[in-house]
Amino acid sequence: xxxxxxxxxxxxxxxxxxxxxxxxxxxxxxxxxxxxxxxxxxxxxxxxxxxxxxxxxxxxxxxxxxxxxxxxxxxxxxxxxxxxxxxxxxxxxxxxxxxxxxxxxxxxxxxxxxxxxxxxxxxxxxxxxxxxxxxxxxxxxxxxxxxxxxxxxxxxxxxxxxxxxxxxxxxxxxxxxxxxxxxxxxxxxxxxxxxxxxxxxxxxxxxxxxxxxxxxxxxxxxxxxxxxxxxxxxxxx
Amino acid sequence: xxxxxxxxxxxxxxxxxxxxxxxxxxxxxxxxxxxxxxxxxxxxxxxxxxxxxxxxxxxxxxxxxxxxxxxxxxxxxxxxxxxxxxxxxxxxxxxxxxxxxxxxxxxxxxxxxxxxxxxxxxxxxxxxxxxxxxxxxxxxxxxxxxxxxxxxxxxxxxxxxxxxxxxxxxxxxxxxxxxxxxxxxxxxxxxxxxxxxxxxxxxxxxxxxxxxxxxxxxxxxxxxxxxxxxxxxxxxxxxxxxxxxxxxxxxxxxxxxxxxxxxxxxxxxxxxxxxxxxxxxxxxxxxxxxxxxxxxxxxxxxxxxxxxxxxxxxxxxxxxxxxxxxxxxxxxxxxxxxxxxxxxxxxxxxxxxxxxxxxxxxxxxxxxxxxxxxxxxxxxxxxxxxxxxxxxxxxxxxxxxxxxxxxxxxxxxxxxxxxxxxxxxxxxxxxxxxxxxxxxxxxxxxxxxxxxxxxxxxxxxxxxxxxxxxxxxxxxxxxxxxxxxxxxxxxxxxxxxxxxxxxxxxxxxxxxxxxxxxxxxxxxxxxxxxxxxxxxxxxxxxxxxxxxxxxxxxxxxxxxxxxxxxxxxxxxxxxxxxxxxxxxxxxxxxxxxxxxxxxxxxxxxxxxxxxxxxxxxxxxxxxxxxxxxxxxxxxxxxxxxxxxxxxxxxxxxxxxxxxxxxxxxxxxxxxxxxxxxxxxxxxxxxxxxxxxxx
Numbered sequence: 001x002x003x004x005x006x007x008x009x010x011x012x013x014x015x016x017x018x019x020x021x022x023x024x025x026x027x028x029x030x031x032x033x034x035x036x037x038x039x040x041x042x043x044x045x046x047x048x049x050x051x052x053x054x055x056x057x058x059x060x061x062x063x064x065x066x067x068x069x070x071x072x073x074x075x076x077x078x079x080x081x082x083x084x085x086x087x088x089x090x091x092x093x094x095x096x097x098x099x100x101x102x103x104x105x106x107x108x109x110x111x112x113x114x115x116x117x118x119x120x121x122x123x124x125x126x127x128x129x130x131x132x133x134x135x136x137x138x139x140x141x142x143x144x145x146x147x148x149x150x151x152x153x154x155x156x157x158x159x160x161x162x163x164x165x166x167x168x169x170x171x172x173x174x175x176x177x178x179x180x181x182x183x184x185x186x187x188x189x190x191x192x193x194x195x196x197x198x199x200x201x202x203x204x205x206x207x208x209x210x211x212x213x214x215x216x217x218x219x220x221x222x223x224x225x226x227x228x229x230x231x232x233x234x235x236x237x
Numbered sequence: 238x239x240x241x242x243x244x245x246x247x248x249x250x251x252x253x254x255x256x257x258x259x260x261x262x263x264x265x266x267x268x269x270x271x272x273x274x275x276x277x278x279x280x281x282x283x284x285x286x287x288x289x290x291x292x293x294x295x296x297x298x299x300x301x302x303x304x305x306x307x308x309x310x311x312x313x314x315x316x317x318x319x320x321x322x323x324x325x326x327x328x329x330x331x332x333x334x335x336x337x338x339x340x341x342x343x344x345x346x347x348x349x350x351x352x353x354x355x356x357x358x359x360x361x362x363x364x365x366x367x368x369x370x371x372x373x374x375x376x377x378x379x380x381x382x383x384x385x386x387x388x389x390x391x392x393x394x395x396x397x398x399x400x401x402x403x404x405x406x407x408x409x410x411x412x413x414x415x416x417x418x419x420x421x422x423x424x425x426x427x428x429x430x431x432x433x434x435x436x437x438x439x440x441x442x443x444x445x446x447x448x449x450x451x452x453x454x455x456x457x458x459x460x461x462x463x464x465x466x467x468x469x470x471x472x473x474x475x476x477x478x479x480x481x482x483x484x485x486x487x488x489x490x491x492x493x494x495x496x497x498x499x500x501x502x503x504x505x506x507x508x509x510x511x512x513x514x515x516x517x518x519x520x521x522x523x524x525x526x527x528x529x530x531x532x533x534x535x536x537x538x539x540x541x542x543x544x545x546x547x548x549x550x551x552x553x554x555x556x557x558x559x560x561x562x563x564x565x566x567x568x569x570x571x572x573x574x575x576x577x578x579x580x581x582x583x584x585x586x587x588x589x590x591x592x593x594x595x596x597x598x599x600x601x602x603x604x605x606x607x608x609x610x611x612x613x614x615x616x617x618x619x620x621x622x623x624x625x626x627x628x629x630x631x632x633x634x635x636x637x638x639x640x641x642x643x644x645x646x647x648x649x650x651x652x653x654x655x656x657x658x659x660x661x662x663x664x665x666x667x668x669x670x671x672x673x674x675x676x677x678x679x680x681x682x683x684x685x686x687x688x689x690x691x692x693x694x695x696x697x698x699x700x701x702x703x704x705x706x707x708x709x710x711x712x713x714x715x716x717x718x719x720x721x722x723x724x725x726x727x728x729x730x731x732x733x734x735x736x737x738x739x740x741x742x743x744x745x746x747x748x749x750x751x752x753x754x755x756x757x758x759x760x761x762x763x764x765x766x767x768x769x770x771x772x773x774x775x776x777x778x779x780x781x782x783x784x785x786x787x788x789x790x791x792x793x794x795x796x797x798x799x800x801x802x803x804x805x806x807x808x809x810x811x812x813x814x815x816x817x818x819x820x821x822x823x824x825x826x827x828x829x830x831x832x833x834x835x836x837x838x839x840x841x842x843x844x845x846x847x848x849x850x851x852x853x854x855x856x857x858x859x860x861x862x863x864x865x866x867x868x869x870x871x872x873x874x875x876x877x878x879x880x881x882x883x884x885x886x887x888x889x890x891x892x893x894x895x896x897x898x899x900x901x902x903x904x905x906x907x908x909x910x911x912x913x914x915x916x917x918x919x920x921x922x923x924x925x926x927x928x929x930x931x
Contacts, residue, residue: 118867
């Protein structure tokens with residue numbers, strides 16, 4: 001099997017959301033779950049889908065190290081390869097990883113302006129010009145989070161980024177939700193996102209649900225997928 | 238000499254360059270009465286620290302070889318291996334970790350967790366070594382042990398918690414608060430040898446209470462007794478806390494953090510107490526041997542003095558006392574004069590003298606028991622060999638030894654230098670498995686190879702100083718490899734009839750890339766088209782061909798050769814004929830199998846002020862490097878990248894000028910990867926030109 005087979009089982013495609021980043025506008029997505037349910041794994045699969053289609057992805061990990069973040073990619077690619085048995089796998093990995101850069105920040109040292117400065121620096125030097133951005137570990141409980149998202153959306157327009165995906169932690173004991181069913185702490189900023197996905201434990205397994213998706217999206221909100229809790233890949237029917 | 242093993246600690250001291258581990262060891266030896274005066278690493282008194290026994294180490298202020306030492310603290314026997322900090326010497330660190338039961342990770346209170354700390358920590362993980370951390374240099378400007386503890390959690394993923402709080406910091410450092418006993422400790426006297434215990438200063442009481450709560454929360458899960466006491470709000474004894482910390486540490490689920498300043502003689506003794514309380518004794522850890530009679534089945538060693546002897550040679554040294562072999566005994570007792578068997582070579586050796594090493598001095602002993610680390614005299618073996626008393630056929634698990642990545646030619650100045658150089662190389666290769674040497678038969682040059690520029694530089698210096706071998710050194714060369722990318726068939730006949738007995742052999746089959754390992758040979762001959770006695774000749778012929786690939790003359794790896802047909806002649810076929818036929822077959826198949834040149838790729842970490850991040854990344858990009866990621870750490874940024882070794886020569890100078898000397902980098906071998914086409918063409922052309930010149 002070839003490289004293209006690696007993306008066939010990607011959550012974005014399985015949910016019919018992959019059209020989002022090729023549509024006219026720029027898209028902002030959010031993946032939510034309680035702590036430890038596998039947000040990063042899904043975020044990495046979304047990033048990988050983009051990388052496999054030759055987009056450059058900047059993975060921003062807040063509060064996580066470079067090595068650990070890198071391991072997510074290695075593990076998920078390894079698992080995908082176990083399923084698909086890709087020809088010349090090592091070469092595929094090499095090629096795909098050229099499309100990724102990881103930038104890590106301490107929880108308290110991240111700010112959108114600093115990220116933009118770094119990204120501009122990388123682009124100007126011709127080192128890495130990101131097409132997509134994934135931000136893992138962004139603090140939505142911070143009072144300034146809405147302003148930071150707006151700032152990043154402005155940056156996205158200016159620099160022609162195709163998409164930004166965020167992850168956010170929801171809490172079992174916080175029952176606040178938006179009209180779209182987006183849980184706290186993102187319930188008040190759900191307007192900022194075109195797509196919102198939620199991982200929730202159900203029937204002794206994990207479900208990936210679409211809480212919200214844009215007009216360009218081919219699926220109805222509410223569509224869900226089963227995830228294999230051991231690998232966080234989509235379960236085969 | 239049977240000792241209670243619960244009173245034995247075999248520990249290693251590991252850290253990033255210049256974190257002060259040799260200084261710390263010097264203080265430990267002083268407080269345990271092994272030495273009677275303290276000398277600094279780069280001391281003005283010219284004596285140098287005790288553990289830096291090599292002249293070169295004292296001069297450069299870095300530890301090159303690890304020396305083993307022994308001391309006694311409050312009735313406990315502590316064997317300490319002082320390990321080198323530079324990444325080029327990590328085989329020393331790895332060997333030390335293989336034989337030690339616990340380790341102390343030293344960190345600088347300003348520099349914090351640096352790239353080498355990450356490497357060392359990874360090695361400790363590999364060998365399941367419980368560890369405690371010591372944040373040293375708390376007297377330095379900018380000292381921040383809390384930040385460093387945070388880094389231990391974030392960067393190393395350790396469940397690290399401070400067991401002490403500093404009383405003052407930087408130049409104001411006075412002592413520490415012990416969060417287990419809730420006492421303040423001060424270190425008086427000229428060398429901090431007198432410990433004064435007092436009540437916690439009033440202004441620090443709240444902070445101490447808060448930190449103790451955090452500590453108890455973190456360790457309570459390792460002790461039901463402590464958990465109950467906390468829930469029921471009954472009295473929590475010191476012993477209860479110590480037991481919980483110990484249990485968590487041994488299970489590798491908790492890592493206690495201590496603070497101090499070795500240079501200023503502050504809080505070294507509590508660290509020694511911690512070694513006793515929290516690090517394992519030999520019976521606390523499970524060491525596995527491999528039963529060679531049962532297909533290397535793993536079995537736990539017993540740690541019992543009465544059982545048959547098993548010991549591992551983990552370090553060789555050929556010093557002024559003759560050949561010394563450092564061994565760790567895993568079970569049984571070794572007596573002076575006993576005969577032991579090397580399970581690798583099957584040879585038996587008599588142990589003439591048995592000594593306990595104290596850096597470059599030694600104590601004669603008559604016997605040693607399970608868990609001990611001692612040195613033997615006059616035992617010929619290689620590093621990593623296992624010895625038994627002949628009752629067992631086993632081996633301790635093999636050690637992870639990386640392949641050399643850099644080589645250079647050495648040319649002796651005269652005949653005398655030639656003889657001395659041979660002696661030196663013979664010794665170095667025995668001592669250090671990552672250091673290799675061979676003679677290039679085409680050029681007649683002696684080539685040495687190792688893990689980095691500094692690694693080889695140090696051996697050249699040692700050749701000059703210790704063996705008076707004056708040598709000229711060529712430019713460093715990258716150790717390229719060749720490999721094949723696809724399966725290819727071969728069918729080659731070697732025929733020679735030029736008078737006398739002729740030569741005839743035909744070898745047919747295929748070669749294919751091998752995912753793991755260097756070379757595999759498979760015989761699929763049916764019907765005797767190649768007689769049995771010549772099968773091994775084919776293997777030999779292929780093995781010979783692997784030594785030098787045809788692209789750039791580098792060794793060929795990752796090849797599986799399968800023979801499935803052939804032909805022979807009743808008179809003219811011979812071992813040589815089939816070897817030559819296999820060489821021809823290899824050549825034929827190799828060119829069809831899309832050969833490629835592989836180069837060593839180094840994992841590089843550059844650490845420096847964030848303002849230089851752009852220039853650092855630019856410099857890596859220019860060197861065909863792939864930037865993996867960046868880590869923002871306050872005003873500092875670490876750039877992680879993978880860069881071909883061939884592009885890293887002279888990088889330290891570039892980096893210095895780019896960053897006004899404010900950034901530093903470390904690198905270690907990561908993997909071999911194919912070189913880009915342009916580089917490959919250049920290497921092939923260079924090799925062809927060199928061949929023409931000869």
